[in-house]
């Protein structure tokens with residue numbers, strides 16, 4: 001069942017430098033219980049997309065157009081009190097920096113209990129019991145005695161686990177995780193990602209995982225959307241994206257996935273940076289950085305199409321790319337080949353599951 005459907009979402013910021021279109025005509029959907037990855041470099045519009053879902057875009061930002069259907073109801077048309085009840089109850093969010101999500105003056109346990117009392121109407125004892133269970137479930141050792149600890153008494157990894165416990169305390173249908181492991185070391189990151197995946201399976205929670213790291217996506221996502229300069233450039237299952245990427249930007253991102261034992265020459269990391277969104281390049285926004293760009297790429301904006309047929313109307317959500325190669329406009333075509341050698345995160349994941 002489709003849980004979330006975003007249609008033609010456009011979000012702009014009215015800054016002194018000009019109008020910044022941070023999210024430009026974006027559409028995607030998330031099914032109940034699935035893990036959906038949103039990938040792109042800094043400034044791609046990933047966080048603005050997530051904040052839009054919670055209707056938390058603040059001045060000078062404005063949601064210009066589009067629909068955000070959650071269980072078929074448009075979040076953008078809900079009253080403030082309806083949105084508040086969706087937020088925290090049905091859609092929960094965890095951020096990169098756990099510290100900002102935790103209030104330093106209350107104990108960790110008390111904060112989670114308060115969320116449970118507020119959202120679920122539990123009494124004090126029941127809320128406390130559920131909090132201890134959740135802290136234990138997310139891997140806080142000796143949860144009962146850590147209940148009264150303050151955030152600063154927790155390590156970074158434990159703080160993020162506590163934030164996950166808080167987000168899951170009300171059993172949301174959708175968990176939005178915005179770079180949840182970026183601030184953590186690699187070992188803790190792997191553990192937290194496993195935890196998010198286990199919990200999502202156990203509670204049947206859908207996850208929108210926002211990251212700049214395709215390796216993170218390969219580990220826990222089922223479907224992926226790659227964003228560039230506020231627009232989707234590729235959508236695919238994680239297997240298709242990893243073994244058969246269609247957009248040159250995706251290929252560039254792939255080269256940054258570290259693979260131990262990988263002896264081959266990596267595809268070059270993409271030179272340059274994301275454009276300033278006040279002044280997005282005409283045509284394909286990626287063309288100034290693209291090794292395959294031709295003259296038409298600076299003129300024509302590539303539509304998101306089914307890469308097999310070039311058809312925009314049949315561009316399935318599951319497989320689409322926005323590159324003029326797939327509309328037949330490129331003369332020389334794309335000349336990349338992806339070979340996966342060494343340690344393969346997707347294979348590794350299957351082995352873990354056994």
Ligand SMILES: Nc1ncnc2c1ncn2[C@@H]1O[C@H](COP(=O)(O)OP(=O)(O)OP(=O)(O)O)[C@@H](O)[C@H]1O
Pocket residue numbers: 013015020021022040041042043044045046047048049059060061212277
């Ligand atoms: N409050 C704001 N005022 C003005 N512009 C903003 C504001 N918030 C976001 N933007 C614009 O939207 C763009 C996209 O921001 P967003 O935070 O969604 O990117 P991101 O992909 O999540 O990157 P990051 O990984 O750095 O969070 C920014 O580059 C900026 O131009």
